[in-house]
Amino acid sequence: MIFTDACKGKKTPYTPVWIMRQAGRYLPEYMEVRKKAGNFLNLCHTPELAAEVTLQPVDIVGVDAAIMFSDILVVPNEMGMKLDFVKGEGPVFEKPVKTKDDIDGLLGDKEAADKLTYVYETIKIAREKLSDEKALIGFTGAPWTLATYMVEGQGTKTYNIVKKLIYTDPKLMHYLLQKVSDVVKYYLENQIKSGVNVVQIFDSWAAALEKSAYMEFSWRYIKDICSYIKSKYPEIPIIVFPKGIGTYLDDIDGDFDVFGVDWGTPMSLAKEKLGDRYILQGNMEPCRLYSKEATKECVMSIADTMKDGRHIFNLGHGILPDVSVENAKFFVSLVKEVTKR
Amino acid sequence: MIFTDACKGKKTPYTPVWIMRQAGRYLPEYMEVRKKAGNFLNLCHTPELAAEVTLQPVDIVGVDAAIMFSDILVVPNEMGMKLDFVKGEGPVFEKPVKTKDDIDGLLGDKEAADKLTYVYETIKIAREKLSDEKALIGFTGAPWTLATYMVEGQGTKTYNIVKKLIYTDPKLMHYLLQKVSDVVKYYLENQIKSGVNVVQIFDSWAAALEKSAYMEFSWRYIKDICSYIKSKYPEIPIIVFPKGIGTYLDDIDGDFDVFGVDWGTPMSLAKEKLGDRYILQGNMEPCRLYSKEATKECVMSIADTMKDGRHIFNLGHGILPDVSVENAKFFVSLVKEVTKR
Numbered sequence: 001m002i003f004t005d006a007c008k009g010k011k012t013p014y015t016p017v018w019i020m021r022q023a024g025r026y027l028p029e030y031m032e033v034r035k036k037a038g039n040f041l042n043l044c045h046t047p048e049l050a051a052e053v054t055l056q057p058v059d060i061v062g063v064d065a066a067i068m069f070s071d072i073l074v075v076p077n078e079m080g081m082k083l084d085f086v087k088g089e090g091p092v093f094e095k096p097v098k099t100k101d102d103i104d105g106l107l108g109d110k111e112a113a114d115k116l117t118y119v120y121e122t123i124k125i126a127r128e129k130l131s132d133e134k135a136l137i138g139f140t141g142a143p144w145t146l147a148t149y150m151v152e153g154q155g156t157k158t159y160n161i162v163k164k165l166i167y168t169d170p171k172l173m174h175y176l177l178q179k180v181s182d183v184v185k186y187y188l189e190n191q192i193k194s195g196v197n198v199v200q201i202f203d204s205w206a207a208a209l210e211k212s213a214y215m216e217f218s219w220r221y222i223k224d225i226c227s228y229i230k231s232k233y234p235e236i237p238i239i240v241f242p243k244g245i246g247t248y249l250d251d252i253d254g255d256f257d258v259f260g261v262d263w264g265t266p267m268s269l270a271k272e273k274l275g276d277r278y279i280l281q282g283n284m285e286p287c288r289l290y291s292k293e294a295t296k297e298c299v300m301s302i303a304d305t306m307k308d309g310r311h312i313f314n315l316g317h318g319i320l321p322d323v324s325v326e327n328a329k330f331f332v333s334l335v336k337e338v339t340k341r
Numbered sequence: 342m343i344f345t346d347a348c349k350g351k352k353t354p355y356t357p358v359w360i361m362r363q364a365g366r367y368l369p370e371y372m373e374v375r376k377k378a379g380n381f382l383n384l385c386h387t388p389e390l391a392a393e394v395t396l397q398p399v400d401i402v403g404v405d406a407a408i409m410f411s412d413i414l415v416v417p418n419e420m421g422m423k424l425d426f427v428k429g430e431g432p433v434f435e436k437p438v439k440t441k442d443d444i445d446g447l448l449g450d451k452e453a454a455d456k457l458t459y460v461y462e463t464i465k466i467a468r469e470k471l472s473d474e475k476a477l478i479g480f481t482g483a484p485w486t487l488a489t490y491m492v493e494g495q496g497t498k499t500y501n502i503v504k505k506l507i508y509t510d511p512k513l514m515h516y517l518l519q520k521v522s523d524v525v526k527y528y529l530e531n532q533i534k535s536g537v538n539v540v541q542i543f544d545s546w547a548a549a550l551e552k553s554a555y556m557e558f559s560w561r562y563i564k565d566i567c568s569y570i571k572s573k574y575p576e577i578p579i580i581v582f583p584k585g586i587g588t589y590l591d592d593i594d595g596d597f598d599v600f601g602v603d604w605g606t607p608m609s610l611a612k613e614k615l616g617d618r619y620i621l622q623g624n625m626e627p628c629r630l631y632s633k634e635a636t637k638e639c640v641m642s643i644a645d646t647m648k649d650g651r652h653i654f655n656l657g658h659g660i661l662p663d664v665s666v667e668n669a670k671f672f673v674s675l676v677k678e679v680t681k682r
């Protein structure tokens with residue numbers, strides 16, 4: 001499997017490529033299935049349909065890996081927090097976490113993880129239908145990113161509620177993060193048992209924290225999860241994607257295989273700081289997909305920086321809904337052509 | 342004047358300190374004046390009141406510099422774009438810029454800059470009332486940050502409209518940026534003639550661009566503005582604040598005096614990359630102001646990193662509205678105490 005080979009640093013005939021949010025709104029075929037499901041959360045909850053959209057980009061765009069279709073917030077949802085997706089506002093938790101009692105009232109550990117049966121079912125169906133040459137990626141949100149939503153109740157520009165908690169009651173924040181981490185460990189383990197070949201940990205809101213707070217309130221939990229998974233499933237590659245921490249890559253280490261580089265971090269910097277220790281994934285600026293010329297310029301530049309391999313091609317963040325499918329296909333086939341060895 | 346001395350690298354009895362957004366909603370006295378003005382834009386347009394809130398933090402919080410009260414968007418507003426502040430949504434331009442004709446329809450150069458009389462009047466009143474020992478800071482948005490609003494029409498999470506323009510029609514984007522830059526040059530010049538002692542260029546949305554795009558579509562215009570101002574007013578210190586470009590500080594140079602470090606960039610990194618060439622300003626994480634303990638920890642750490650001087654203390658972004666005035670005062674007096682020489 002070229003994708004997992006690349007994750008392990010083995011030579012591959014070309015640099016494998018996938019696209020974050022590749023099963024998404026830019027695909028008309030996705031929009032059709034989503035309409036059938038009624039809404040986004042229903043789609044996550046319906047394994048047959050979730051598996052269908054999981055596989056679409058492999059067939060349509062030609063990527064080397066499928067990523068299970070789901071949302072990071074199903075985890076706090078199954079821990080007991082009522083979740084809605086409100087039009088124009090995104091995800092909203094009805095009752096954000098405020099106190100130790102609120103945290104104690106949530107399900108934890110295996111009990112919460114075992115409730116995510118629709119995810120595991122999606123994986124089983126998708127893995128069965130997917131070609132043996134293609135990898136299936138499982139994923140989770142990092143505890144910090146999940147906890148951000150759990151405390152804020154919804155998306156935020158300033159993160160002031162959750163950061164007030166960090167700076168005024170760090171113990172309570174750790175109590176929450178530990179509980180979320182424990183669920184996430186079992187969640188990833190169940191995903192692996194259900195058939196994923198790789199797992200990715202998304203820390204989408206990493207950049208909301210200053211370095212010292214990031215290391216204490218996010219990275220240590222990610223490291224802990226990686227160690228747990230690695231010790232039990234050493235053959236499963238782990239990708240971490242802490243978005244926006246490019247100013248302190250020197251301090252990043254842990255038991256993972258692939259570091260996802262966001263587009264704000266120059267690939268040359270990531271290579272200098274991490275390239276000897278980890279495979280790098282990324283990192284075209286997603287908006288370059290608006291133009292084939294801008295796409296080509298960036299693909300050539302990244303391919304040149306990473307010409308020694310140890311690389312998985314991707315965007316540096318998710319694909320946007322108004323990108324044309326044609327340009328996404330162009331990106332994928334250009335990567336394969338340019339990196340052919 | 343200790344503040345301008347520090348900007349020029351002269352030894353000062355302590356490290357001067359101010360707070361971005363120090364004339365803001367966390368101050369009850371500000372809220373009272375704002376209520377009197379009716380709304381935010383009226384406050385910007387009423388020099389007597391704008392000067393009053395400009396001076397408040399000097400008296401109440403004890404900072405070493407006042408910053409003229411205004412908003413970066415008065416510039417596109419006077420170029421001819423109708424501006425509203427919509428509750429919950431922030432600033433909204435009724436008709437965003439889409440075509441070359443739209444750009445040609447806007448006022449430019451001195452003609453636009455000369456319309457900002459209420460800003461210059463605010464400066465004159467504030468400078469007259471301000472103690473001779475305190476500096477008055479003027480400011481502008483960087484052309485890129487201003488153009489972002491002009492093209493998007495309002496705040497954005499993805500910047501996809503303006504970035505589509507960058508990657509599909511870079512010439513048109515440069516045409517807009519050049520026009521905005523020319524206004525900004527005269528705007529800063531008029532501010533200096535009206536009495537400000539220092540100017541700061543805010544590039545709040547710097548991190549919305551990847552490095553290569555940032556250098557091409559933002560930084561070169563900032564450099565150009567700095568050179569223009571420096572050549573005519575060499576004695577006026579220039580502070581630049583491009584938020585979130587910490588991964589490529591090696592490539593940053595220009596004719597300015599002070600580099601504003603955002604809280605996402607470790608001060609030690611900024612010192613290593615820029616400390617010999619520029620005075621550094623910053624960079625406490627604003628949310629630390631929720632706690633005196635968290636504030637103290639950070640002030641001590643920054644003071645230690647910058648113990649050789651060449652530093653102006655500040656937050657690494659604006660103060661939040663729900664911070665207590667007491668904690669803001671604590672921050673300012675702690676800085677003065679800790680950095681006493």
